[in-house]
Amino acid sequence: MLDGKVAIVTGAGTGLGRLHAMALAAEGASVVVNNRVSDPTGTPSAEVVADEIMASGGTAVTDTSSVQDWTAVGDMVQSTVDQFGRLDIVVNNAGVLEWEMIADISEAQFDTLMEINFKGTFALTHHACRHWRAASADGPVGGRIINVASGVGLFGFPPGGLYGASKGATISMTMVCAMEMRPYGVTANLIWPEARTRMGKGIFPDAPEDGSFNGYYPANISPLVTYLASDRGGWLTGQIIYIQGNRIWRMASWQRAGQYTTADGGRFSVGELGYALPMLYGTLPELQPETSLQDAIIGIDPVITGGR
Secondary structure, three states, X not given: OOOOOEEEEOOOOOHHHHHHHHHHXXXXXXXXXXXXXXXXXXXXXXXXXXXXXXXXXXXXXXXXXXXXXXXHHHHHHHXXXXXXXXXXXXXXXXXXXXXXXXHHOOHHHHHHXXXXXHHHHHHHHXXXXXXXXXXXXXXXXXXXXXXXXXXXXXHOOOOOHHHHHHHHHHHHHHHHHHHHHHHHOOEEEEEEEOOOOOOOOOOOOXXXXXOOOOOOOHHHOHHHXXXXXXXXXXXXXXXXXXXXXXXXXXXXXXXXXXXXXXOOOOOOOHHHHHHHHHHHOOOOOOOOXXXXXXXXXXXXXXXXXXXX
16 A cells, blocks of 8 residues: 555654554555664664564664654654655654653653653654645645544543643644645544553553453554555545544544523623523533523523623
């Protein structure tokens, strides 16, 4: 599906990123395997993965820059284009997890997590989009951006306030990117993967011992990444897809869940809000059919429509 394509995968030294890089290479893509060096005494994990890909007959090169470094990320994009003549796919997989209450997060923890999870994703998206926008002078470029969302960013979950904030920012950025880059033939989507990895250790159940389907096996996620990276996936952009095991869900962004307009058409009074908000949020009994909130409020206390 990806013959002739060139991909950058961040955080590809272990876990989901490693499997994504290998899956893209297995479909014919040349892959830039990016992972920062965490242990300077050993072989870089990105190099190990690149060697695995090449041993399987694929094409891969190593990049060990940190996504925290804006300039280094730009250099990675440029070196990719210089070496392969193109860039088609970006998988922003690099991420870290801090599982602390908001009251307990230190500034250093905040800076590190936001630099990797959000700044790193933003930086690679930025540099890739600059390249694709310039390249589109010759026609639509067919670029693919695949970012990582999380249920913590969509719905919140304690004590994941900082992690959720980084994912919420990524979700918003990706949706805007999809709008901005559509004219150039670039798509931007998010996956919300649920899989058993080192970062999520202890969150998901262990593999079944009876040999049944392993719903949290990390390799279950990569087919979706491959599809979104392909030409076949070019019809879809600005979306969040939840994937776990053998199921995917379409996730919706923020949506309006009700509306109320002041009874007199003017600005709200505090009194009217005191009736309208409980009705709007469903903390009062439902109205009878064909009855508006305004009708109900006037019926309860006509005085409030006068602003008192």
